[in-house]
Amino acid sequence: xxxxxxxxxxxxxxxxxxxxxxxxxxxxxxxxxxxxxxxxxxxxxxxxxxxxxxxxxxxxxxxxxxxxxxxxxxxxxxxx
Numbered sequence: 001x002x003x004x005x006x007x008x009x010x011x012x013x014x015x016x017x018x019x020x021x022x023x024x025x026x027x028x029x030x031x032x033x034x035x036x037x038x039x040x041x042x043x044x045x046x047x048x049x050x051x052x053x054x055x056x057x058x059x060x061x062x063x064x065x066x067x068x069x070x071x072x073x074x075x076x077x078x079x080x
Contacts, residue, residue, distance in 0.1 A: 015076040022069020029062045 003011075037055045041048045 011076045015073040018076065019069050019073045022072070023066050026062050026066040029065075030059065033058060033062065 033055070037051065040051065
């Protein structure tokens with residue numbers, strides 16, 4: 001089943017837009033989280049062992065949001 005040309009054009013333009021917008025949120029989140037992590041370790045170095053595992057787990061969860069945008073791009077591209 002062929003897609004309408006307008007729908008195909010929307011998917012081709014919407015895919016890169018989805019990746020770009022999906023990358024902005026995690027980029028800001030990772031930047032703020034990393035700044036807070038280094039600030040807290042600089043103020044109290046003794047808590048580094050306690051918050052480092054939580055930092056890396058949260059870092060992975062936030063990065064997953066960017067991967068969802070990347071996957072949605074390929075899903076839209078597959079529809080064209």
